[in-house]
Amino acid sequence: MESSRIPIKAIVSLFCSYMLLSHITTLSPTLALEDCEFPAIFNFGDSNSDTGGLAASLLPPPPPYGETYFHMPVGRFSDGRLIIDFLAKSLGHPFLSAYLDSLGTNFSYGANFATASSTIRLPDNIIPAGGFSPFYLNIQYMQFMQLKSRSQLIRHRGGIFASLMPKEEYFSKALYTFDIGQNDLGEGFFGNLTVQEVNASVPDIISGLSANIKKIYDLGARSFWIHNTGPIGCLPYILANFPAQTDEAGCAKSYNEVAQHFNQKLKEATVQLRKDLPLAAITYVDVYSVKYSLFKEPQKYGFELPLVACWVWWQVQL
Ligand SMILES: *[C@@H]1O[C@H](CO)[C@@H](O)[C@H](O)[C@H]1NC(C)=O
Numbered sequence: 582m583e584s585s586r587i588p589i590k591a592i593v594s595l596f597c598s599y600m601l602l603s604h605i606t607t608l609s610p611t612l613a614l615e616d617c618e619f620p621a622i623f624n625f626g627d628s629n630s631d632t633g634g635l636a637a638s639l640l641p642p643p644p645p646y647g648e649t650y651f652h653m654p655v656g657r658f659s660d661g662r663l664i665i666d667f668l669a670k671s672l673g674h675p676f677l678s679a680y681l682d683s684l685g686t687n688f689s690y691g692a693n694f695a696t697a698s699s700t701i702r703l704p705d706n707i708i709p710a711g712g713f714s715p716f717y718l719n720i721q722y723m724q725f726m727q728l729k730s731r732s733q734l735i736r737h738r739g740g741i742f743a744s745l746m747p748k749e750e751y752f753s754k755a756l757y758t759f760d761i762g763q764n765d766l767g768e769g770f771f772g773n774l775t776v777q778e779v780n781a782s783v784p785d786i787i788s789g790l791s792a793n794i795k796k797i798y799d800l801g802a803r804s805f806w807i808h809n810t811g812p813i814g815c816l817p818y819i820l821a822n823f824p825a826q827t828d829e830a831g832c833a834k835s836y837n838e839v840a841q842h843f844n845q846k847l848k849e850a851t852v853q854l855r856k857d858l859p860l861a862a863i864t865y866v867d868v869y870s871v872k873y874s875l876f877k878e879p880q881k882y883g884f885e886l887p888l889v890a891c892w893v894w895w896q897v898q899l
């Protein structure tokens with residue numbers, strides 16, 4: 582729980598010392614990150630880090646999203662800023678533009694491929710017929726691949742075009758961030774799988790994530806920052822739909838155990854990725870503990886009703 586009070590900047594500089602160390606100990610020629618400045622961020626994920634992708638491509642989140650900080654909905658499925666917003670700011674960047682947003686975007690300091698309701702695996706039912714984003718992780722990877730090559734063609738046009746695209750060398754120096762997998766678990770639960778069946782699907786979900794990280798590495802990415810999944814059993818959409826035994830925080834115990842199993846497998850996968858990708862620096866970030874503390878000690882963080890959500894009637898009509 583202590584970790585929740587460590588500012589992101591401190592975590593990032595810890596990460597940088599680690600990078601420096603790995604640079605020295607492996608004498609890797611590509612990790613020229615002594616100054617620890619990531620000139621860009623490329624983010625992959627779901628609503629936990631969507632800064633406008635689903636809003637631009639399919640449907641904008643309605644009010645009251647955004648009312649407290651931005652004073653209007655701004656494509657985030659959150660009232661305030663997201664972790665990725667604070668991360669971008671701590672690196673001295675503006676908020677990340679969503680790759681799918683064709684209006685007013687600037688990708689010179691990175692791009693965000695996350696869309697709300699994205700999964701790692703191909704989902705069975707996709708918006709508008711179903712509930713999940715068509716932009717699952719394999720598609721986000723393909724979008725990244727396109728951005729990587731096409732951005733350089735666009736830069737060659739010069740002028741304003743060049744100023745809107747990342748420099749070629751940013752792709753190896755950037756921070757690659759991931760927060761995805763929560764909806765793979767959710768899809769299982771809402772698809773009427775038992776808790777045990779969803780739990781048993783975890784290794785396959787994780788292998789989808791590892792495969793994409795390897796493909797992104799093969800395109801030159803070196804610094805990876807991977808969030809684990811949050812306590813899904815504390816979310817109102819689980820509590821309201823699936824009666825279950827709850828823990829002392831009021832969260833659905835067995836659902837959180839599945840998230841914990843996911844995180845255990847993810848941690849093992851990062852250990853394996855460090856072996857398979859020798860030039861990569863991979864940081865596993867325990868977001869679960871930080872988020873769980875919001876439910877366990879809500880008053881400490883200024884929350885009154887951590888398990889209650891307001892319901893916005895929001896239907897897709899395409
Ligand atoms: C895009 O952002 C970069 C970095 O903040 C800035 O230097 C550049 O001027 C921006 N381009 C436009 C057209 O606003």
Ligand SMILES: *[C@@H]1O[C@H](CO)[C@@H](O)[C@H](O)[C@H]1NC(C)=O
Nearest residue numbers: 705706768770771772773774
């Ligand atoms: C899950 O079960 C409920 C209740 O039997 C049913 O209404 C729903 O269509 C099922 N969902 C799926 C995805 O099979």
Ligand SMILES: *[C@@H]1O[C@H](CO)[C@@H](O)[C@H](O)[C@H]1NC(C)=O
Nearest residue numbers: 776777780781835838839842
């Ligand atoms: C999930 O699977 C793991 C490994 O088989 C097992 O240790 C754990 O108890 C399971 N959790 C649930 C909630 O079924």
